[in-house]
Amino acid sequence: SQTIHQWPATLVQPVGSPLSLECTVEGTSNPNLYWYRQAAGRGLQLLFYSVGIGQISSEVPQNLSASRPQDRQFILSSKKLLLSDSGFYLCAWSGGGAGEAFFGQGTRLTVV
Amino acid sequence: AQSVTQLDSQVPVFEEAPVELRCNYSSSVSVYLFWYVQYPNQGLQLLLKYLSGSTLVKGINGFEAEFNKSQTSFHLRKPSVHISDTAEYFCAVTRYSSASKIIFGSGTRLSIRP
Numbered sequence: 108s109q110t111i112h113q114w115p116a117t118l119v120q121p122v123g124s125p126l127s128l129e130c131t132v133e134g135t136s137n138p139n140l141y142w143y144r145q146a147a148g149r150g151l152q153l154l155f156y157s158v159g160i161g162q163i164s165s166e167v168p169q170n171l172s173a174s175r176p177q178d179r180q181f182i183l184s185s186k187k188l189l190l191s192d193s194g195f196y197l198c199a200w201s202g203g204g205a206g207e208a209f210f211g212q213g214t215r216l217t218v219v
Numbered sequence: 220a221q222s223v224t225q226l227d228s229q230v231p232v233f234e235e236a237p238v239e240l241r242c243n244y245s246s247s248v249s250v251y252l253f254w255y256v257q258y259p260n261q262g263l264q265l266l267l268k269y270l271s272g273s274t275l276v277k278g279i280n281g282f283e284a285e286f287n288k289s290q291t292s293f294h295l296r297k298p299s300v301h302i303s304d305t306a307e308y309f310c311a312v313t314r315y316s317s318a319s320k321i322i323f324g325s326g327t328r329l330s331i332r333p
Contacts, residue, residue, distance in 0.1 A: 113262075139320070141320070141321070143323070150225075150309065150323060150324060150325030150326040151263075151309060151323040151326070153320065153321075153322065153323070156320045164320075195260075197262055197263070199262075199263075199321075201313075201321060206251045206313045206315075206319065206321065207251070207253055207265050207268055207321075208253075208263075208265075208311070208321045209265075210255075210262035210263045210264075211262050212261060212262045213260070213261065213262050215260065
């Protein structure tokens with residue numbers, strides 16, 4: 108069966124520090140991969156979307172970047188965090204059936 | 220491009236009362252539709268999905284949704300809610316394509332009062 112791992116679960120980082128969040132999927136090949144952000148009291152905002160290795164679509168202009176170095180690995184990064192980068196970050200994958208997405212448990216990022 | 224509108228940001232209901240969470244979508248092509256539930260500080264869990272066929276879809280935890288193509292709606296319903304249904308609910312849409320991204324609505328927070 109397919110599983111998705113996202114870590115860390117919580118993270119507190121100072122303003123200006125770098126960021127690296129990692130997500131890996133097991134049990135499937137060539138998945139579509141997503142990074143979403145959920146700010147307090149707001150819905151899910153699609154940040155990045157990838158249909159294959161090295162193929163990244165950025166959905167909104169921002170301080171973050173994403174990379175897909177391997178088929179089932181998706182990394183969210185920043186060189187210098189801003190206070191506005193705080194939020195709940197969710198990784199997801201799709202492609203195993205009728206298009207539904209399967210989510211990781213999320214990372215709560217607090218920038219101080 | 221597809222879009223999803225969830226008409227209510229918060230829905231308070233009493234325990235054992237019925238509930239309907241509204242969702243409207245916009246798309247120029249055929250789509251798949253989904254409802255997800257999110258409990259505090261967790262990822263999203265799929266409640267149900269509409270792919271094709273019967274317009275009434277049944278999901279987990281006693282929820283169901285009805286696809287209405289003419290009204291471009293996919294409202295979620297439950298005849299009798301429980302305290303444990305307190306969560307945030309998201310409607311989502313994607314095109315009929317293996318390379319299509321999934322777009323989510325802004326969410327509806329369901330709060331159950333005893």
